[in-house]
Amino acid sequence: MAIDEASYREFVLVRRRGLLRTAYLLTGDWHGAEDLVQETLTKLYLSWRRVRSREDAPSYARRIMLNAYVDSTRRPWRREHAVAVLPERPGGGDPADAADPDTRSRLMTALAGVPPKQRAALVLRFWEDLSVEQVADLLDCSTGNVKSQTARGLDRLRELLGPAQLAAIKEVR
Amino acid sequence: MTEPTLRDLFKKTLTGEPAHPVVADEDVSRGRARKQRMRRNRIAGGVAVLAVAGLGAAVLPAVFDDDRDTVASGDGAGDPADYPPQIGADPVKQRMWDAIESALPADVEVASSEESGNEVVPATGPSIDVTLARGSGVSFDLAVTLEPARTDLPEYRPCTEPGQLEGTPGQWLNCEEGDDGGVYRAAGDLNDLHTSAVLVEDDHASVTVHWTVPPLDVSGDQPAPGTPPAASALDHAEGEAIGDAVLEAGADLESADLTSGVELAAVADAWPELTNAVKEVVGAELTLVNTEDPVVDLQDAEHQAGIVRADYVSDNGFEVEIWFWQQPRVSEPMCVKLITQCSSVMGVLEVPGGALMVNSVSGPGAPVGMRGNTWVRVASMYPDERVEAIFGDVLQAVDDLLAPQVQSPLDVG
Structure with a gap:
């Protein structure tokens, strides 16, 4: 049985940009994010016949991406990893720098200081807007673990950004 | 000014996102290329098998079954x-x-x-x-x-x-x-x-x-x-x-489908049953040597890695020590230093350092699921020919208790 490439294409067209954004928040740079998305979509292609329903596909892709991201952080020789401090990029650098460079730089530098699992929990909870249960399922851990990872991630961000920036964020769900 | 939420901050960092159009064909091409590479690797492996076995016709359909x-x-x-x-x-x-x-x-x-x-x-x-x-x-x-x-x-x-x-x-x-x-x-x-x-x-x-x-x-x-x-x-x-x-x-x-093992609390809950069985085997009342019956050392709640153990002396002079441990993953060794036992990919083995004990028989029992192992020691104060038989019966009792506890997937709530 051949892979249904039409439905795969449709998925890529609809979801790729969202995946790239999440990947960027995880990795901290667009090049790393693109690599992560390419790897995710390649693995998804190989598994496409086994994705039982199209509704499951986003979650399936997210899981692949999370695994690839966590894996890249534990096996640094395989892939590039986020640096603790963003390097200077004189002229012609990342276009994101032009938008709100101060906020971007501060947040991304702060995120780089958050351990990978905590960072993943923050991105999934507050960017992807997933529930604790959904994040637990994706990260393959307990809901209590997600809550503690999220709380520790927020503490770390507050510590790095200053209390005023993130004082309003609370773990409410 | 209101304080920004984390989502607001995330959004701000994304405002300069590169505006490349999405070209799904590139992802399709990468997927196809990866698939072809995997197929080539499989064929190469299959050809090697053919060369060794000389039975090409028998295995060709499997080698070239691309759908896998x-x-x-x-x-x-x-x-x-x-x-x-x-x-x-x-x-x-x-x-x-x-x-x-x-x-x-x-x-x-x-x-x-x-x-x-x-x-x-x-x-x-x-x-x-x-x-x-x-x-x-x-x-x-x-x-x-x-x-x-x-x-x-x-x-x-x-x-x-x-x-x-x-x-x-x-x-x-x-x-x-x-x-x-x-x-x-x-x-x-x-x-x-x-x-x-x-x-x-x-x-x-x-x-x-x-x-x-x-x-x-x-x-x-x-x-x-x-x-x-x-x-x-x-x-x-x-x-x-x-x-x-x-x-x-x-x-x-799903990862959950690949999990298996026992819940250490369930082992502890069932332990009185084991104690009763050991009493019958020894033929006398038992006195607990440890402070808890059993001692539970849960080292990783999520994956239920840890140790459950108990040590008894019987009224008729036997000492019975029972250990169960569950390693965090199959591939990685886990050593229990007190009894100089290590579980490895091929089972339990004794590492150097154990004391030679007279009138004593000890050793591992059957594996408990993929990650669990047991070890029992039976000793007597004086030479007693029953030690060997008691050891075997205790091992059997441990196996009878623990084997049904193995769950797959392992659901620890």
């Missing part, structure tokens, strides 16, 4: 009658077996379980133990396990980091490892070279494969250490092919 759906598809299990008795109706085991079978050399087949005279029952969890025969009838045992990759643990690198197994029969020798396209592989020989093992893992799952060649007993001579295993078993490349096939078969399984 030799694994069971859908949610339901296949007919258990189509599988060896070790597999039964478990759909995960059936997938594993389909993958193993597709990767076995053409001249290897399952040895009839009737020959052993033992009833074969599928073990709980994604593991397979099977006796195989190659060529002119030399048989060997093959064990394959599949479990989720543990990204929260340091990588286990058996070739370069034997850890506490260094210098023991559990150390991997002739070991080669490498990382290729996101898949880590290690292959080596253990147990005075009478066992070979392979570890294959990616970011989703981890597969161990190990196989033995029973020592030749025709002359009664044991092969000297350093003698390679008999050529009639599998070689490392063939073991890696099995590992790769099982890893691929497990790629679309």
Whole structure:
């Protein structure tokens, strides 16, 4: 049985940009994010016949991406990893720098200081807007673990950004 | 000014997102290329098998079956009658077996379980133990396990980091490892070279494969250490092919489906039953030596790694020590220093450091699931011929208690 490439294409067209954004928040740079998305979509292609329903596909892709991201952080020789401090990029650098460079730089530098699992929990909870249960399922851990990872991630961000920036964020769900 | 939420901050960082158009064809091309590369690798492996076996016609269809759906598809299990008795109706085991079978050399087949005279029952969890025969009838045992990759643990690198197994029969020798396209592989020989093992893992799952060649007993001579295993078993490349096939078969399984083990609290809850059984075996009342009955040392609640143990003395002069431990993952050794026992990929082994005890019999029991092991010691103050029998009966009681506790998937709430 051949892979249904039409439905795969449709998925890529609809979801790729969202995946790239999440990947960027995880990795901290667009090049790393693109690599992560390419790897995710390649693995998804190989598994496409086994994705039982199209509704499951986003979650399936997210899981692949999370695994690839966590894996890249534990096996640094395989892939590039986020640096603790963003390097200077004189002229012609990342276009994101032009938008709100101060906020971007501060947040991304702060995120780089958050351990990978905590960072993943923050991105999934507050960017992807997933529930604790959904994040637990994706990260393959307990809901209590997600809550503690999220709380520790927020503490770390507050510590790095200053209390005023993130004082309003609370773990409410 | 209101304080920004984290989502607001995330959004701000994304405002400068590169505005490349999405071109789905590029992702399709990458997917196709990866698929073709995997197919080429499989064909190369298949051709090597053909060269060795000279049985091209028999294996060509499997080698060129690009769809690779030799694994069971859908949610339901296949007919258990189509599988060896070790597999039964478990759909995960059936997938594993389909993958193993597709990767076995053409001249290897399952040895009839009737020959052993033992009833074969599928073990709980994604593991397979099977006796195989190659060529002119030399048989060997093959064990394959599949479990989720543990990204929260340091990588286990058996070739370069034997850890506490260094210098023991559990150390991997002739070991080669490498990382290729996101898949880590290690292959080596253990147990005075009478066992070979392979570890294959990616970011989703981890597969161990190990196989033995029973020592030749025709002359009664044991092969000297350093003698390679008999050529009639599998070689490392063939073991890696099995590992790769099982890893691929497990790629679309949920991690939860690959978990198995016992819940340590459930073991503790059932412990009084074991204590009663030991009382009957010993024929006397027991007094607890520890402060708790049993002592539970839960080291990792999420994966239920840890130790449950108890130590008793009986009114008629026996000492009975019972240990159960569950390691965090199949591939990685876990040592229990107090009893100088380490679980390795090939089972429990004793490491140097144990004291010689008179009037005492000790040793490991049957494995409990994929990650659990037991160890029992029975001693008497004076020479007593019952020690050996009591030891065997206690081991049996431990096995009877723990075997039904194994869950797959392991659900610890």
